[in-house]
Amino acid sequence: MQGLGAAAALGAPLPALARLADGSGAAQKAAGGAAAKAGGVSKYVDVFVGTGGHGHLYPGASLPFGMVQLSPDTNDTGWDACSGYHQADGSIMGFSHTHLSGTGASDMLDVLVMPAQGEVLLQPGDRGLPNVNYHSRFDGAAGPGPQLTEHSKAHPGHGYRSRFTAEHARPGYYSVHLTDHNILAELTTTLRAGLHRYTFHNAGSGHLLVDFAHGYHFDSKNPLKVSDVELRLIGNDTLVGGRRAYEWAPGRYIYFALKASRPFSQVTLYSEDVAAPSGTSELKGVHLKAALHIDDIAKEPLFVKVGISAVDIDGALRNLDTEIPGWDFDQVRQTAAETWERELSRIRVESSSERTLRVFYSSLYHTMLAPTLFSDVDGRYRGMDLGIHQLPQGQNNYSTYSLWDTYRALHPLFTLYQADRVPDLVNGLVRMATESPEGPPVWPLQGVETGCMIGYHSAVVLAEAQAKGFTGIDFAHAWPIYRKRAMDDDYRGLTYYRKLGYIPSDKEGEAASKTLEYSYDDWAVSHMADAAGEKELAEALRHRSRNYRNVFDTKMNFIRPRGENGDWLEPFDPRGMGHSDQWRDFTESNSWQATFLNQHDLYAYMGLFGSPDVFERKLDELFTTSPKLPADAPPDIAGMVGQYAHGNEPSHHVAYLYAYTGAHYKTQARVRMLMDTMYPPDPDGLAGNEDCGQMSAWYVISALGLYAVDPVSTNYVFGSPVLDHAEIALPGDRKLVIRTFNNGANRPYIKSITWNGTPWTKSWISHAELAAGGVLEFHMSETPNVEFGSKLEDRPPAFGKAASDVIAL
Template sequence: MITRRKFLESAAATAAVANLPAKSLFAMAAPVAKDDVLQWADPRVGTGGHGHTFPGASVPFGAMQLSPDTFNEGWDWCSGYHVSDSSIMGFSHTHLSGTGAADLLDFLVMPGVGVAKPQPGSRENPESGYRSRFSHANEVATPGYYSVMLDTSKVKAELTATERVGVHRYTFPATDSAYIIVDLQHAQANKGISTVVSAELEQTGADSIAGGHVTNAWGRGRHAFFSLTVSKKPKKVVFFKDDKEVPVGKLTGANLKAVLYFDTKANETILVKTGISAVGADGAANNVKMEVPAWDFDSVRRSAEVKWRQQLGKVHADFADAKHKTIFYSALYHMSLGPTRFDDADGRYRGMDNAVHTLPKGAENYTTFSLWDTFRAAHPAYTLLEPERVPQFMNTLIRMGEESPAGAPVWPLHGRETECMTGFHSASVIAEACNKGVTGVDYAKAYTMLERGRNDDKLGEQQHRDKGFIAADQVEESVSKHFEYCYNDWAMANLASKLKNDVGCKQHLALSKGYKNNWDASVGFMRPKFADGTWASPFSPIEMGHTKKWRDYTESNAWQTTFAVQCDPAGLIDTLGGQKAFLDKLNLLFNQPSTLPDDAPPDIAGLVGQYAHGNEPSHHIAYLYVYAGAPHLTQSRVRSLMETMYKAEPDGMQGNEDVGQMSAWFLLSALGFYPVDPVSTIYVLGSPLTNGATLSMGKGRVLKVEVTRKNAGDAYVSEFWLNGKKQDRAWFHHADIANGGTLKFVMSDKPNMTLGADAKSIPPSQQII
């Protein structure tokens, strides 16, 4: 496995340093009805800072994510867009939402006027290529729709989408040299060099072209195909190979482009329909036929908006502060951009074995599972809001594991296994679904698949099983790998238990406790060990590792990793010396200097002391106070984090969005609960930011969150009622609300020191359901 940092080391990963435009500098969308939920979701949140989101058009969980690309290299352009830029390369059809590594940006389309240059040109000098300058004041982004005025060519660009088809509408000035360029070489670049290794292009009709390419970016050997049709027959079509004009025909190579020329009247519109597929250009063409048979941009846009209105309408939440409402619904929007569909309208898909398969009737296939991130809160949120999709997600992961030479999925991307990050958290999300009673999944098949995926010695798995730790002088990121495997073993123990496999359950349960072998009481931290069992030296809790050769922790240090035991909070508390010692240590975490070494990855962001909200290993930590009998400390801390770590602006996230996880933390926290250990199905209470919410859980099931407070700033839970019964505990099981229910919070400006403080009221730990 590799980390996102490792992947980007060879790239020009200079973070964007610019004065970020405020939200008010963007154009506003057309007025909508007062109660229309679409007005509260802002796709531009996270497009600045290190959020790595994109502002373009999509539908919930759709394969087509059509968005502008302002640059295609560097860490802050993992999505192809950053709000600090002032020129646009064009509009490509696939994007990653908030990842810390870069890929996709397939099949860039760009309109222009004049003689088309085959190169995009530079950000410093856009006129040297087909780039265009633009202003954020002329940019509109709403769920399912994006538009911008291209200042260089005076062309207005509008984008919308279906599941697999992107629809462009370009409004041209009067000219005899309007053009649309299609660049197949465009992709994420490495040191200025495109990662496209081969491509194919042909004219398939008077008004259509098709082709595809293979890329070696994050997902090596990734296949993508397209079919593109325009609403007006071009007067001339020009093909380029290696940026030299060549006769139109069937082309192959690594650098292929097409230019379609038109005569246009003032304000004449030309529409473009682009279907995508991982199977072939024929599949892409059929996707267009099935999803967008007519030339009606506005109809497609309305359909996309209906889908987003339904998606965002699954939660109706009220807030005292409109900014919190924007953050909340923007979070729900971003959570709904992934995982993404990865199949054609005819049911074919490209498997992890690079072969083309056909899905069983009624099945759906997905990709872009950022599992190391999303197992923590995004997938638990899906079990509440996506009852139809969760079984499809799980069955996709099982298929992937059965088809992939690498075994159990780690970070699968468009038919490729990136092997990015640590652990096998496909086990985590499948076990969570199993424990929550998700049906329509063959858990026996899943268990077999997951066991097969645990056999790679170079990743330290064998040492984790045999030694109970991973040697820091033999395996990089040894402590984090070991801890993630501990959680995966906890997940496997639960699956084994459900399958009546007592031997497997006991074996995995014992392995899940191996984190204790990294506790060094003499320094008070989880510390790496050498192969001979001695402690790795030198040691500093703020360092990434004992040597510059490689790190001992994944995007974290000993401060954060010491609390990275989600599978056994009670065991962690005992290991650190009991409740008082644990609480003292946890308080110290938040009150340390926020000092990091020079080689710390930029992922460690959003620091409060040594707590790093901008990265996932910290996300559960503020909720650990509940397991130590001090829920009021969780309530105070979580409320502060919600107030300080998120903004309703482009620079609105302290770290990468990571395909929904950063957003899911806010959404669940704002509702008042969070899953420290998702497999356990336990939610622990925080401090609801909402004044009340209703969640539609499907099949007529409704979860109500009722909140009573005198003042907006009241952060402490004075009383907690579950389904009409007053509680003396600060947690509940998923089963308590699985068929709907009511959570009632009575809030105060002063902590209730007795709620959840008694030993009998503390959430159970390592209790297999």
């Protein structure tokens, strides 16, 4: 064992895994404290991974699944500003309290606070223009930054710096030296509130600019549209406000309460960048800002705490006062560190490679940045009907579900290492489905349905939790809504799908992909129908889940766009996006990738190719065909290995499909190659957008040697584990231990497996077996064992059937 401190050793007792209502219990703090102080596993987390390239991640402070993401904004417009931050930028606009984690579309960046001295500058302007706008450089060129140096000496091994010497961060904490004003900014958080500490190194007065017009807007020519904006001063140290924002989630609500540790000497409110009359304490309008002035600013650090809420200003104040009653920055930071250490320690691993530890724990960290808490300390939350609702005692509500992405690996991973949180996460989806006028959630954000992406894959997350036996979830309440979506709703081509058995590409955009994804949703909803006792409907949905057949051309062995009259549409290029310039036939993919999207009915699908051998050769061809893409390909199709695209989710299960052909050794080789090449621990360390944890979840679960090709089946296909040893804490004080022997960079192949000491010849294992706890051991080799998993009885089941019941060799 290398790198892990004694307190994080695998033999050390794991802390109790209580369900977290507010993350502030004394027992919880005591449980995590020793490991956090000793360095623990948190020291391997590099929060700057994915903040460059197109990862769209932010480096700021948050708690696991927290409502607040307090982070610097370097830009507020454009694709690579989706998280508000990019390592290629050299200046900071300020620090806002809500951010999205690795999305391909964006919103948020609420309640921007920027400390400054001198003239109040109201314009954000362009990046890198000091003394013209309120951006500040953070390249370290003009400031001594001694506090950063001393802080790093005092906390060895904690956190990583970006390429800028002035920037430093670790889980739950971020600091930066703002060069143009010589200010050290430090940030930490609780679940619903952020705490700032600003150290001004130049004497004189200073101010905080609160830009409440700031927020993400994709079109740089059109600023963020907002309405119902208000700012109000309470006493001489508190500013509150609220607004509705209209971007990706149009019309969402956000309220805040800001308190300073020292009284304001003067406050100026601005509307449309025009100062309100002196003494104005309340302002309503559209484009509002505030300058909060403080005298003798260098006398001592200035603390600022900000609570947020989607309910109302009173909720923001209550969240703030409950979670940060005082001004002890170091205590809040320490509690955040302990919380992260506890959550990261749910999976304790060993590896002879520190690089592997960095990638693993940085990835595990990113799996806990979404979904995000979306209920106040008193249990109130804003529903998808935009009304205010009250939670039952002890429950939490969540938002930020990137379901098209995360149903594939993130939610299956949660059922293993965040099992205690699954009921809250899934009940959140049930509430959304019952409250939303639009039906089952697709991509819900802050009480608003963005409608982003295709399918309605919340059905998959519900069906998986139900099939895995999770209790405390209101499946009965959800069932009529999902039944209606599957059988009656006129939703994005579903009427064609039910009538023709496919969606015609001359009538509906992205029709080929929609047909495939509705087929998988049918598979998920069929399980829900079975559980509801509607056996005939379940059988009909299972039959309909084979509608993928209707867009598969057996002469070419490709998924293809088809017209309403039944004809295959021309021209057809399997690397292309569509048959015409009018719209795309595929969603963030092409025919090569869509041809392997089938997750649930692999053996029947192989029959369309002619045999498993033909399907296997087609898989080989996917990985070896030229990676060339047409000029109109979306940037999401990235991380190319041949026509396989690891940077986007439709490919994520594909390397595991060899298990179904009996050539599991090819899965082992491909998966190991992808883990080795697609996840460098660098700012540009992700092949594509992080997508709210999916990209990282693929690595985490693959590093453990597992993957849920069909999450609803409740089975995991084996891959090629990279870790020497892992322990996953399970409910009821159980644990799952995964060990590898003779592992190494040149040993990706499985020689043999044992489960609880008994030889295991199957290339898959069930969730029920793993969740009961036990010891899974992989014996690795330089050369493939082509016999492992090759027999029909050892291949993963599909469509609820064993391979031996479907295939005759």
